[in-house]
Structure formats: structure tokens, C-alpha cells
Amino acid sequence: MNSVHVTFLPDSVDLEAERGESLLQAALDAGVYIDAACGGTASCGRCRVFLRSGEIECNDLSALSEAERENRMLLACQCHAVSDVVVELVESSRIADSSYGAVERPSTKKLRSTYDLEVETDDWRFDPPVDKRALKLSAPSLEDNASDLSRLFRALSREHRYDDVIADFAILPTLSQTLRTGDWNATATMADTRFEYQHLSTDDPERHSARVIRVEPGDTTARQTILVIDIGTTTIWGQLVDLTRREVLATASDYNAQISFGEDVITRILYSNKGEGLAKLQTAVVRTIDGVLDKLLLKTGLNRDDIFHVTAAGNTIMTHLVLGVPPRTIRETPYVPTVTSPPQVRARDIGLRLPAHVYFYAVPSVAGFMGGDIVAGVLAAGFYREDDVTLYVDLGTNGEIVLGNREWLTSASCSAGPAFEGGAVKCGVRAMPGAVIEFRIDPRTYRHMIVTMGQIRPIGICGVGLIDIIAELFTKGMLEPNGSFRTDLPTERIRSRSGENEYVVVDAANSGTGMDIVLTESDIVNVLRAKAAIYAGIMTLLESVSLEASDLSRIIVSGGLGNFLELEKCIQVGLFPDLPRERFSYVGNGSLIGARLVSMSREMLGNAEKIANRITNIELIENRMFMDHYVSAKFIPHTDTSRFPSVRRWSSQPASELEIRG
Numbered sequence: 001m002n003s004v005h006v007t008f009l010p011d012s013v014d015l016e017a018e019r020g021e022s023l024l025q026a027a028l029d030a031g032v033y034i035d036a037a038c039g040g041t042a043s044c045g046r047c048r049v050f051l052r053s054g055e056i057e058c059n060d061l062s063a064l065s066e067a068e069r070e071n072r073m074l075l076a077c078q079c080h081a082v083s084d085v086v087v088e089l090v091e092s093s094r095i096a097d098s099s100y101g102a103v104e105r106p107s108t109k110k111l112r113s114t115y116d117l118e119v120e121t122d123d124w125r126f127d128p129p130v131d132k133r134a135l136k137l138s139a140p141s142l143e144d145n146a147s148d149l150s151r152l153f154r155a156l157s158r159e160h161r162y163d164d165v166i167a168d169f170a171i172l173p174t175l176s177q178t179l180r181t182g183d184w185n186a187t188a189t190m191a192d193t194r195f196e197y198q199h200l201s202t203d204d205p206e207r208h209s210a211r212v213i214r215v216e217p218g219d220t221t222a223r224q225t226i227l228v229i230d231i232g233t234t235t236i237w238g239q240l241v242d243l244t245r246r247e248v249l250a251t252a253s254d255y256n257a258q259i260s261f262g263e264d265v266i267t268r269i270l271y272s273n274k275g276e277g278l279a280k281l282q283t284a285v286v287r288t289i290d291g292v293l294d295k296l297l298l299k300t301g302l303n304r305d306d307i308f309h310v311t312a313a314g315n316t317i318m319t320h321l322v323l324g325v326p327p328r329t330i331r332e333t334p335y336v337p338t339v340t341s342p343p344q345v346r347a348r349d350i351g352l353r354l355p356a357h358v359y360f361y362a363v364p365s366v367a368g369f370m371g372g373d374i375v376a377g378v379l380a381a382g383f384y385r386e387d388d389v390t391l392y393v394d395l396g397t398n399g400e401i402v403l404g405n406r407e408w409l410t411s412a413s414c415s416a417g418p419a420f421e422g423g424a425v426k427c428g429v430r431a432m433p434g435a436v437i438e439f440r441i442d443p444r445t446y447r448h449m450i451v452t453m454g455q456i457r458p459i460g461i462c463g464v465g466l467i468d469i470i471a472e473l474f475t476k477g478m479l480e481p482n483g484s485f486r487t488d489l490p491t492e493r494i495r496s497r498s499g500e501n502e503y504v505v506v507d508a509a510n511s512g513t514g515m516d517i518v519l520t521e522s523d524i525v526n527v528l529r530a531k532a533a534i535y536a537g538i539m540t541l542l543e544s545v546s547l548e549a550s551d552l553s554r555i556i557v558s559g560g561l562g563n564f565l566e567l568e569k570c571i572q573v574g575l576f577p578d579l580p581r582e583r584f585s586y587v588g589n590g591s592l593i594g595a596r597l598v599s600m601s602r603e604m605l606g607n608a609e610k611i612a613n614r615i616t617n618i619e620l621i622e623n624r625m626f627m628d629h630y631v632s633a634k635f636i637p638h639t640d641t642s643r644f645p646s647v648r649r650w651s652s653q654p655a656s657e658l659e660i661r662g
């Protein structure tokens with residue numbers, strides 16, 4: 001059983017909590033408010049509860065006296081249930097009464113994640129476009145003195161139906177020795193030529209047109225490892241996949257070292273135009289991929305010689321930069337890239353420290369601002385094969401949106417700015433340990449609780465935390481729709497510094513930086529701009545095909561933020577349309593999943609190319625409709641509140657506890 005039943009007294013609020021989840025997190029999920037000032041790091045000692053029944057496991061309880069511990073007092077942030085438990089909030093830790101919390105309990109906690117590789121495996125055929133083939137060649141004789149290469153081709157045709165084969169020149173110098181060393185038993189690594197000639201691609205998955213990229217003596221098919229990469233503007237993710245066992249061996253990530261040259265793609269395009277700029281950017285991204293590969297090899301005990309192919313998905317600018325192709329024209333009207341379907345290239349030729357036979361393939365892009373990462377994401381999400389209309393949203397520095405079904409696909413990219421990645425925000429950080437990710441406040445006492453990623457001392461606020469805090473402050477009536485704080489409330493947390501109002505999320509005594517962690521009105525403006533760009537992009541795309549938000553069957557969210565996003569909060573700030581919550585789901589790192597699918601199925605490789613060709617991209621720059629939506633969406637949740645009927649604001653008036661506006 002992976003869940004346990006947790007009951008919080010005195011209000012008897014209960015929920016099914018994930019096993020291992022802290023009692024503080026369970027309280028947050030249940031809408032029970034516990035005083036928690038340090039983000040769950042055991043340092044403030046305020047999140048006290050009594051254990052009334054059941055079994056728990058705890059970490060650091062040193063903030064409690066021995067007598068308190070003997071009295072079965074716990075710190076909620078440091079303990080998790082190992083059986084069904086009942087705990088009672090200590091009066092001093094309680095924020096208001098839990099009936100308030102019960103009213104506010106979210107209908108859905110996080111975005112549902114439905115697209116794991118395991119879930120998808122029955123929907124496509126495992127047929128990798130690069131794989132190894134064991135061969136038994138006939139030994140030459142006076143009667144049959146064909147060349148070694150002809151002999152290899154004959155065996156490939158006879159044993160594996162490869163009738164259309166070319167050979168890498170690189171296999172020739174060692175071919176004679178290799179075949180004889182293996183006593184005419186050999187393994188050929190075959191790469192589908194669609195990696196090289198996408199424009200000539202065939203729809204016939206049975207047609208094995210391939211290039212021999214390596215020949216080894218004996219049968220080595222038990223070792224087939226490929227590398228898949230998601231080249232993000234901020235973060236690069238990698239996975240090693242064992243094609244023989246069809247499983248992911250390890251996953252690792254690192255920040256894209258290009259960050260030193262600029263946070264967003266436009267800055268990097270500008271940098272690439274300067275002197276050695278392009279070379280420096282290319283070296284930086286390749287160095288990061290190499291570093292991620294080092295981590296993967298360390299985790300698996302494999303070495304670089306075990307890798308025989310690389311598939312990468314990234315936005316169009318990242319794809320250009322990793323290949324060393326100038327992206328300059330992408331930011332000039334009419335925003336045309338040099339290439340959308342680059343042929344595969346030797347990994348070594350772009351600087352990766354991999355053997356000569358390893359090729360690097362980039363998933364094709366759609367347009368200058370609609371890259372292979374989105375094509376891979378659409379592939380992973382699967383709606384390109386369905387009748388219902390689905391909206392796919394990739395949240396990042398750029399918000400990329402795809403709308404459509406099996407008949408048609410259309411897309412748009414909107415620059416959200418760096419706020420969702422923690423940029424352009426005074427105390428903003430990326431989603432990293434110590435980042436504030438959850439926030440709740442009691443509007444009667446103005447006491448709040450926060451949770452940080454990894455439950456360590458708070459160091460700043462990440463994109464998810466920003467959405468959470470703004471939604472919470474707005475719905476609790478502390479923030480006006482235009483993003484300005486109410487200054488008439490009896491709380492010292494809203495204050496003015498240097499002529500600007502701000503909210504103290506964490507005071508210096510409890511922060512990991514030794515300084516107050518604050519949210520300023522300027523920060524809020526930047527977040528509202530980011531969410532307005534995404535919302536306006538969605539509405540513009542819908543209008544361009546004469547659809548309304550209510551016509552959407554599903555909304556699939558992708559990107560690093562999605563893991564921690566609270567759907568309810570996203571709708572409360574006006575990031576996503578106010579639709580039934582069950583229509584939303586989360587695809588995880590769609591780019592990485594899609595790259596993996598391409599590596600494991602010729603059919604999926606072909607589908608990725610078809611998706612890239614089928615998507616009609618709409619440029620939002622200078623689009624009047626987009627600008628109108630954008631201006632209207634820069635409020636919380638929107639200037640037209642009738643679009644968000646479920647968003648409620650707290651009212652202290654006694655007649656009704658919750659006032660519905662809109």
C-alpha cells in the first residue's frame with residue numbers, strides 16, 4: 001500500500017497521504033493550517049502536533065524538549081506516517097480553525113501525471129531506428145571470393161532483410177580484422193537513413209534502409225545503450241536507455257552552461273553574433289551534455305564506448321547552437337531558421353567525447369520559435385492521433401502552445417520572460433532545494449505557512465512558489481487584481497521599502513540566506529506579465545481556429561514547473577482557462593520522453609517528422625489579437641472575471657465567509 005490515512009484533530013480533517021510524505025505536507029494537502037515559518041527545516045519549532053494513534057517515523061526533533069517528546073509531541077515537518085495515524089494540532093501551532101481549512105481544501109492537489117513511459121508502452125511498436133544486428137557470415141573461399149563488405153551486406157540482407165544498405169567509410173580500415181577475429185561472427189550497428197534524409201522519408205516502416213556505422217567481432221547485442229537528451233535553455237536532462245532490456249538505466253541533469261552568456265534565447269542569439277560567441281555557446285552546451293553523460297556513466301558503471309547513438313530534443317535555437325549553426329536569422333523578420341530537420345551528425349564532430357561511430361540526431365523543429373522539444377512533447381502526449389481537440393502547453397522561459405488533434409495541429413510561442421524560472425524577481429530562484437514552493441495564509445490572523453523544496457531552509461521563491469503565493473494572497477483578499485498589496489490590513493508582513501510595497505515571505509531569522517525573503521509589487525507585475533503571455537497565447541490560438549476554451553477536451557501541461565504546480569493556484573492567477581479540473585494533466589518532461597520514443601521506434605521517428613511538418617505555426621509578435629488578450633490578462637485572474645467563475649476571494653464580512661466575485 002502506497003498511501004496512509006492521516007486524520008488531523010480537533011477538526012477531524014482527514015486524507016489519504018502518500019507514504020513517506022511529511023505530516024506538514026499532508027496538512028497542506030488537506031487544507032489544515034499549521035504554523036510553519038521555516039519551510040519545514042526543523043529550525044522554527046512551530047509545526048507541533050501530538051500523536052494520538054498510529055505509527056510514525058521522525059527525523060530531527062531537537063527543537064522539542066525531552067518532556068515534550070515523551071508527551072508524544074512531534075514536529076509535523078519532520079515526521080511521516082508509516083500506518084494510518086491520528087494527530088492533533090497543538091493549540092499554539094494552529095492557525096485559526098480548521099473548518100476554514102476544510103472549506104478551502106483544493107479539489108485537485110497537483111496536476112495528474114498520466115504519461116509515464118510504462119503507461120505508453122502498449123501504444124507503439126518497439127523497433128529502434130538504431131540497433132545492433134548479430135550476423136553469421138560465410139567464410140570466403142576460392143569459389144566465393146566476394147569482398148568482406150559484400151559478404152557483410154549479404155548477411156544483413158539474408159538474416160535481417162536489410163536490402164538497402166550503405167556503409168560508413170569509417171568501418172572499412174578495421175573490417176577485415178574484425179570479421180576474422182570473430183571467426184565470421186559479427187555484430188553490425190545499423191542506423192536508419194531517415195536520420196539523414198528526413199525529406200525523403202518513407203511511410204513504410206518495414207523498409208530497412210540503413211547505414212552500417214560499426215562492426216564488432218562476435219555477438220554484442222546484449223549491450224545496446226543509447227543516450228537521449230533534452231536540451232533546455234536553462235536545464236539539460238539526459239537519460240541512458242538500454243535497448244536490449246527496454247529500460248531507462250539512469251537520469252541526470254545540469255544547468256545549461258550557456259546561462260553565463262544570457263538567460264534567454266534572444267540574449268544568446270545576440271551573443272552568438274559577436275566574435276567567438278557562437279563557438280563559445282556551442283562549447284558550453286556540449287560541455288554540459290558531456291557533464292550530464294559523466295553523471296549517467298557514474299550511476300550505471302558504463303563507459304563512453306558503450307553508447308552507440310544520441311537523440312536530442314531542444315528548442316530551435318538550442319538545436320542550432322549545439323550543432324554550431326548560427327541562429328541569427330531566427331530573431332529577424334520573418335524569423336526563419338537555417339534548418340528545421342538537420343541531418344544527423346557525428347557526435348564527435350560537434351565536440352562530444354564519444355567514439356567515432358556515434359551519431360547525434362536532433363528531433364526536427366517546426367519554426368524558429370517552435371522547436372524539436374515541442375515536437376517530441378506532442379509525440380509523447382499522443383493527441384496527434386486522437387479525434388478530440390487537445391491543448392498542449394510547455395511552460396518555461398518561452399511558453400509554447402500546440403492545439404489540435406489527428407486532423408490538424410497549430411502552434412504559437414509566447415515569450416513569458418524569466419519569471420517562471422525565478423528570474424526578474426527580487427528573491428527569485430530556480431526550482432532547487434530551498435525554493436519556496438507552497439504557501440498558505442490564514443486571512444483572520446495573517447499567519448502563514450510555507451514549504452520549501454527538499455524541506456531545507458528557504459533561500460528564495462521559485463516559479464511555482466510565486467504562483468502559489470500570488471494566488472493565495474489574492475484569494476485571501478490581501479492583493480488587489482492589479483497586483484498591488486492592500487496596505488490597510490493589520491499585518492507587518494506587508495510593508496514599504498524604498499518606495500515600494502512588499503510582502504515578507506520569510507524573515508531573516510528563518511531564511512537560509514540570513515536576509516528577508518520578500519515578494520515585491522514589481523515581482524508580481526513580472527509574474528502577471530508571464531502568465532498573461534501564456535493565457536493570451538492560448539486564447540489567440542483558440543480564436544484563430546474559431547474555438548473556445550470550453551471546446552478543449554484536454555489540457556496537457558509540460559515542462560519542469562508542472563511537477564510541482566498546483567492546478568487550482570494556476571487557475572486562480574489566470575494562467576490557465578477556468579475549466580473542469582479533470583481535463584488537465586501533466587506529461588512530465590515531454591521533450592525527453594519524446595526523444596526516447598524516437599530512439600525506440602521507427603514509427604515514432606516517422607511520426608515526429610510528420611508532426612513537425614503538420615504543425616502550422618502562428619507568429620504572435622505584432623499579432624493584434626494576442627496584444628488585446630495580453631493586456632486584458634495582466635490582472636488577477638483577468639479583467640473579465642466572468643471568464644473565471646470558480647475563482648473566489650475571501651471576505652471578512654460576517655454575512656458570508658466566502659465572497660464570489662465574477
Ligand code: FES
Nearest residue numbers: 042044045047077
Ligand atoms: S520546524 Fe517544522 S516548519 Fe519549522
